[in-house]
Amino acid sequence: MSNVAVNNDTCSHGFIQASCTNCNLRGLCLPLAMDIRDIDRLNDIIQRGRPIQSGEHLYRAGDKFTSVYAVRSGSIKTYLIDNDGIEQITGFYLPGEVLGFDGIDTDNYGCNVVALETSTVCEIPFTRLEELSLQIPRLQRHFFQLMSRHIQSNHQMLLTLSKKNAEGRVATLLLSLSHRYSRRKLSPNAMRLPMSRMDIGNFLGLTIETVSRTFSRLQKEDVISVDGREIVINNHDRLNEICHKAR
């Protein structure tokens, strides 16, 4: 059994989460129609470690692949480093989202993973997940689906980088975050960005200056309100239009 603490009730604050069964993120990282007995079997292989501090790495590119991780609280970014030291952020991960799939192929992780703030994760050892997937078809399907979703969202990101101007890219990111917050029953219109302007620029293929100017312009046009990392979306429809507009 996993290394859980005695008290199971601090769930909503995210530090200790004894079981998938009563986790309010279950609808995101597990199949909806999963049998309760099967959830228990999955729960038994999941390990829950100490929190990761802001800036601390969960693992690095090249490390031996052992597990995939579901974010339980906080937020996390993944990034590549090219031969020449060029860094590219490949994704931001919020609670309920699963990362690490890029390590399966070569048996080494492909990305570096670092916490954007104090975060906790559920570690799912992959060989045990594979074994369990052979016994629970619904689970096999689920992980195929999660990976498929990654591929789809990467494709969307290719389109964003390839075809949209600065405004469109920023709008796309804001709407993506908004959507992911609202999936967790949080406000889709008011949020605190977990990442810096630098991270946003790196992710979107823009400089921090351009990101900053774009925020300012969107604010001037009353589409959003910006106060540092606090963002309020004032005009969701308009933001959507901006996002669906080529460069």
Add this chain to the structure above:
Amino acid sequence: MSNVAVNNDTCSHGFIQASCTNCNLRGLCLPLAMDIRDIDRLNDIIQRGRPIQSGEHLYRAGDKFTSVYAVRSGSIKTYLIDNDGIEQITGFYLPGEVLGFDGIDTDNYGCNVVALETSTVCEIPFTRLEELSLQIPRLQRHFFQLMSRHIQSNHQMLLTLSKKNAEGRVATLLLSLSHRYSRRKLSPNAMRLPMSRMDIGNFLGLTIETVSRTFSRLQKEDVISVDGREIVINNHDRLNEICHKAR
């Protein structure tokens, strides 16, 4: 059993390929260490249809997801169409490469798929593949790996689009194709591009004019030789340098 023709020997021309067992692409789309009996079981669920003509769609975004496909001969592109009609090519697929994974999540294909030239594919019905994967752990692992590889190569593509200038993007594509040709024991330095300048530009987030100018410049610098779609790489190392250089 699948709809194979009588004659099994036209293999190298790609039209009829009766069995995975004697397919020279097996090393690419199937696990290397797969038992011959298991290969036969997989072979039994694979369907091989008539060739797809250049410009013909294999399926379209939104179609019901039924199968993944391995390219047997020819070449194929996948592309998205945004709400506003913006098209983004998300990948080129050469013989031995597998596509369609983006449809698993929603049970509808996410991409449009069209042949760049007369091509043949092996259709692998997904529900039967899932069943077989439950019985053959090596196969389950293999498809996790294939999807993982997709995710990794998408990440590389994000870096390319986000951080490289026109030269770097074109160089990256050429080296990717070169690498994939050489995996099939074809020359890594001489190739015929299966796609138009338009396709290249769309894929790389550039206009056809910029692609054309970039080819011309690389030719003037003796890095490559260009004759329409015929490309010769004269200086592999230099191309590699160009590819690893930010904008």
Add this chain to the structure above:
DNA sequence: CGCCCCATTGAGACGGCTCAACTTGCGTGG
């Protein structure tokens, strides 16, 4: 032959980058 599509090349426009100055918030230490 002539049409059409694809590719190439040139000239000018523009969006985002570079460089630089300045502001703000926060932690540290005198």
Add this chain to the structure above:
DNA sequence: CCACGCAAGTTGAGCCGTCTCAATGGGGCG
């Protein structure tokens, strides 16, 4: 408590790479 340094963000001015628009060349096919 304020002075200070530092990191993050904002804003401005000028530059550069890629896009846009346009003209021309070349190959395949009816």
